[in-house]
Amino acid sequence: MFKRILIANRGEIAVRIIRACRELGIETVAVYSTADANALHVQLATLAVCIGPAKAAQSYLNQTAILTAAIESGCEAIHPGYGFLSENDEFADLCTQCGLTFIGPSGDVIRRMGNKSAARSLMIEAGVPVVPGSDGVLQNAEQALEVAQRIGYPVLLKASAGGGGRGMRRVFSAEELPAAFASAQAEAVACFGNGSMYLEKLVLSPRHIEFQIMADRHGHVVHLGERDCSVQRKNQKLMEESPSRALTPALRQAMGEAAVKAAQCCGYEGAGTIEFVLAPDGNYYFIEMNTRIQVEHPVTEMVTGQDLVKEQIRVAAGLPLSFTQDDIKLNGHSIEVRINAEDPTKNFAPMPGKTEFVHFPGGCGVRVDSALYTGYELPPFYDSMVAKLIVHAPTRLAAIRRMRRVLEEFIVEGYPTSAELAHLILYHPDFLKGDYCTSFIEENLEQLLEWMEKGCRFDTQEEA
Ligand code: ADP
Ligand code: ADP
Ligand code: MG
Numbered sequence: 001m002f003k004r005i006l007i008a009n010r011g012e013i014a015v016r017i018i019r020a021c022r023e024l025g026i027e028t029v030a031v032y033s034t035a036d037a038n039a040l041h042v043q044l045a046t047l048a049v050c051i052g053p054a055k056a057a058q059s060y061l062n063q064t065a066i067l068t069a070a071i072e073s074g075c076e077a078i079h080p081g082y083g084f085l086s087e088n089d090e091f092a093d094l095c096t097q098c099g100l101t102f103i104g105p106s107g108d109v110i111r112r113m114g115n116k117s118a119a120r121s122l123m124i125e126a127g128v129p130v131v132p133g134s135d136g137v138l139q140n141a142e143q144a145l146e147v148a149q150r151i152g153y154p155v156l157l158k159a160s161a162g163g164g165g166r167g168m169r170r171v172f173s174a175e176e177l178p179a180a181f182a183s184a185q186a187e188a189v190a191c192f193g194n195g196s197m198y199l200e201k202l203v204l205s206p207r208h209i210e211f212q213i214m215a216d217r218h219g220h221v222v223h224l225g226e227r228d229c230s231v232q233r234k235n236q237k238l239m240e241e242s243p244s245r246a247l248t249p250a251l252r253q254a255m256g257e258a259a260v261k262a263a264q265c266c267g268y269e270g271a272g273t274i275e276f277v278l279a280p281d282g283n284y285y286f287i288e289m290n291t292r293i294q295v296e297h298p299v300t301e302m303v304t305g306q307d308l309v310k311e312q313i314r315v316a317a318g319l320p321l322s323f324t325q326d327d328i329k330l331n332g333h334s335i336e337v338r339i340n341a342e343d344p345t346k347n348f349a350p351m352p353g354k355t356e357f358v359h360f361p362g363g364c365g366v367r368v369d370s371a372l373y374t375g376y377e378l379p380p381f382y383d384s385m386v387a388k389l390i391v392h393a394p395t396r397l398a399a400i401r402r403m404r405r406v407l408e409e410f411i412v413e414g415y416p417t418s419a420e421l422a423h424l425i426l427y428h429p430d431f432l433k434g435d436y437c438t439s440f441i442e443e444n445l446e447q448l449l450e451w452m453e454k455g456c457r458f459d460t461q462e463e464a
Pocket of ligand 1: 082161235236290293317
């Protein structure tokens with residue numbers, strides 16, 4: 001096992017990884033930008049190294065600075081977390097060349113799966129269902145028109161290098177396509193430095209269902225059930241739950257087997273997520289693989305009782321998985337709410353500021369993953385997510401009631417957050433029935449914001 005690991009990330013995920021390391025008896029090296037000198041991860045790690053100025057490009061994405069810090073502080077491995085360098089194949093290769101273990105799949109595997117259009121082709125070969133769409137990358141808007149004509153509208157234009165919902169456009173007719181192609185491509189160039197585009201049929205009213213997988217170097221691949229991440233705004237997740245109300249045991253088994261096959265066909269190692277859209281008719285289609293730990297991994301940990309970050313570290317050290325498929329039983333129900341420092345009434349504009357006061361909820365079946373503390377000043381340079389509230393309970397309704405209670409106890413003063421909106425969602429009749437798809441927020445936002453403006457506070461005692 002490793003003696004010392006560098007964590008190439010910040011915020012709650014850096015804290016999450018430090019906690020796993022401490023329990024494993026592994027020393028940690030935090031890296032931080034000048035804007036993060038007072039951050040919690042810096043205080044919790046064994047050692048901390050400043051790697052550059054506030055801008056991520058010069059600090060958390062500065063590969064040379066991070067590798068230097070790892071070597072000079074005597075680390076054996078680097079955990080990249082999510083975002084930043086976590087899906088950067090070149091960085092994974094550089095770690096190996098420097099004699100460091102990258103806690104994740106190899107650069108080759110990231111290249112194969114990280115490019116979304118290449119991953120599609122690989123899945124077709126492996127016999128995993130994918131959404132009908134283009135064969136590989138589109139040369140220009142004319143070619144996009146041809147493919148869209150063939151598969152029929154509506155279609156979804158996507159960036160091959162995309163992530164975080166960027167570089168995507170829905171197109172409902174041929175007239176709209178050229179302008180959508182140009183703007184999606186421009187966004188892809190700006191965000192990912194790569195303008196290659198592909199397209200898929202737009203599945204209407206789908207659910208976003210993803211499967212957690214874990215794989216080791218010894219040929220074992222296990223799936224740990226699904227997460228339903230259909231509560232999304234602009235293709236970004238707000239709330240996740242496991243298990244999904246939309247899956248029968250038979251469908252879970254079929255999709256789980258497809259996820260395992262997807263991981264096997266690319267020689268996967270470590271934690272990964274296979275994302276699918278599930279159509280109302282019960283057909284499911286692969287959309288992408290995330291070759292890293294995911295923001296919403298705690299809901300899987302709650303229902304399976306496994307620690308995915310510890311498992312990532314074990315696997316990276318060459319140990320076999322500590323469980324088999326038969327050991328994985330989904331127990332009860334878990335929900336996660338992402339708390340962002342943003343104002344939903346101002347078009348979700350990020351609102352960083354000083355944390356004047358924060359109080360975290362507690363009690364039975366409650367977990368809080370956050371790097372906040374009273375007095376902490378949120379730097380404006382990074383993601384606006386400041387906390388994840390996670391609950392576990394025997395049934396879905398009990399988990400919903402627990403999460404309402406948790407959101408009522410949670411206090412943060414100094415900036416607005418998405419907590420109140422999440423609380424209202426937990427009273428929406430369609431959410432309660434489990435009858436929602438990825439357009440749930442879009443369709444209900446006006447109503448939810450109206451409730452918010454009226455200062456509607458439901459009471460945990462009353463059923464909606
Ligand atoms: P998840 O399913 O884990 O939520 P997301 O796609 O929402 O995955 O991304 C997780 C985090 O990584 C978010 O903070 C997001 O802003 C960031 N992220 C995702 N893709 C990229 C990318 N290509 N480049 C930089 N950051 C990214
Ligand atoms: P990203 O890399 O930005 O996470 P994804 O390909 O995972 O992009 O898509 C983001 C979201 O867009 C999905 O969670 C889903 O809600 C929606 N989506 C993706 N592909 C399709 C599709 N073919 N039809 C309908 N919705 C889709
Ligand atoms: Mg995705």
